[in-house]
Amino acid sequence: MEIVVGIGEAKIAASGILKTIGLGSCVGIAIYDVKRKIGGLAHAMLPKSNGVKNAKFVDSAVDILVEGIASMGGSKANMVAKIAGGAQVFKHLSLENLRIGDRNVEAVKKALENHRIRIISEDTGGSLGRTVYFYLSDGRMLVKYSNGDVLWI
Amino acid sequence: MVEIKFNAEQMDALKELGNIGVAHAATSLSTMLGKLIEMSVPSVKLAEISKIHEFFDEKPVTGVVTALEDMENGRSGYLFIAFPNSDRLVKLLTSDQSLQDSTLMEVGNILSSSFCNAIAEMLGIMLIPSPPSFASDLIIAIVEAIVAQIADKGDYVIIFETELREKEEAIEILVTLIPDDNFLGYVMKMMGMLG
Numbered sequence: 001m002e003i004v005v006g007i008g009e010a011k012i013a014a015s016g017i018l019k020t021i022g023l024g025s026c027v028g029i030a031i032y033d034v035k036r037k038i039g040g041l042a043h044a045m046l047p048k049s050n051g052v053k054n055a056k057f058v059d060s061a062v063d064i065l066v067e068g069i070a071s072m073g074g075s076k077a078n079m080v081a082k083i084a085g086g087a088q089v090f091k092h093l094s095l096e097n098l099r100i101g102d103r104n105v106e107a108v109k110k111a112l113e114n115h116r117i118r119i120i121s122e123d124t125g126g127s128l129g130r131t132v133y134f135y136l137s138d139g140r141m142l143v144k145y146s147n148g149d150v151l152w153i
Numbered sequence: 154m155v156e157i158k159f160n161a162e163q164m165d166a167l168k169e170l171g172n173i174g175v176a177h178a179a180t181s182l183s184t185m186l187g188k189l190i191e192m193s194v195p196s197v198k199l200a201e202i203s204k205i206h207e208f209f210d211e212k213p214v215t216g217v218v219t220a221l222e223d224m225e226n227g228r229s230g231y232l233f234i235a236f237p238n239s240d241r242l243v244k245l246l247t248s249d250q251s252l253q254d255s256t257l258m259e260v261g262n263i264l265s266s267s268f269c270n271a272i273a274e275m276l277g278i279m280l281i282p283s284p285p286s287f288a289s290d291l292i293i294a295i296v297e298a299i300v301a302q303i304a305d306k307g308d309y310v311i312i313f314e315t316e317l318r319e320k321e322e323a324i325e326i327l328v329t330l331i332p333d334d335n336f337l338g339y340v341m342k343m344m345g346m347l348g
Contacts, residue, residue: 004206006202006203006204006205006206007202007203007205007206007293007297007300008202008203009203021206021211021291021293022206022211022290022291022292022293022294022295022296022297023294023297024290024291024293024294024295024296024297024298024301025297025298025301026297026298026301045297045300045301046301087294087298089288089290089294089295089298090218090286090288090298091286091287091288100298100301100302101298128290129213129290129291129293129294129295130294131211131291146213146290146291146294147213
């Protein structure tokens with residue numbers, strides 16, 4: 001079963017595949033309880049929340065995933081993370097100087113560190129959009145680039 | 154987030170706005186190419202950002218992005234013109250395939266300035282477009298990166314499903330308006346008054 005995680009959303013599941021399409025400057029955050037095999041995937045757009053807890057912000061998304069997995073019986077001590085995304089899609093747009101992609105990646109690393117969750121693999125940066133598939137049976141993550149290339153992380 | 158819905162009259166008014174935008178573009182293209190190009194907007198959709206994967210195909214496209222700014226009132230947004238069938242479009246417009254990128258860029262420029270004018274005129278505001286930027290990726294990745302630029306202030310996009318036609322051949326072009334909430338609110342208000 002494939003569950004699509006939309007832009008700015010976070011979803012938790014205990015089986016099947018969580019998928020998020022078209023990560024540009026956004027970052028895909030997968031957190032997995034390796035013992036209970038429960039995991040969550042978020043598609044977060046911006047580094048820092050404005051006070052509202054919403055998965056479109058990286059810091060909130062990590063909180064929402066951790067709490068969601070815990071509420072389904074997972075425990076933080078068994079959680080690991082994989083991240084992908086944070087590309088720079090526009091080559092010339094002056095606003096892209098804001099480096100949202102890089103800042104999103106920095107923010108997710110910091111948020112995970114605050115929760116003491118280890119990142120076991122990542123594929124971030126570059127200039128290509130990504131679609132990711134997160135397999136809850138074993139925690140594998142497939143990154144599919146917009147040019148057709150694929151990568152397992 | 155505020156739940157936003159356009160009623161049937163407002164959608165019709167938006168479609169009309171789209172048709173005015175592409176009509177100007179079609180005239181410019183016809184003059185430039187010396188052949189009759191027709192364009193229309195058969196359908197308009199309002200999509201919530203978290204659900205845009207239901208509206209766009211998961212395949213790479215080439216497109217042009219322009220920032221729109223209403224300085225006076227601090228409203229802003231982006232226009233993203235995507236060419237899902239760029240090869241066919243270029244073939245239809247020029248016999249010189251080496252001009253692929255510049256042809257798309259030019260069509261994108263013409264369309265975005267026509268749209269910008271149509272929107273500004275209809276809303277009675279002054280909109281200043283930025284120089285366009287070229288992007289080639291999944292539509293969703295491009296739209297998402299644009300939404301991130303307007304920070305947390307935009308939750309919806311308006312998709313004008315556009316058709317470019319020369320004789321019997323019709324090619325799909327997607328014109329997506331990505332407004333911040335302030336801009337969208339104003340568009341809704343004006344559409345309501347027109348509808």
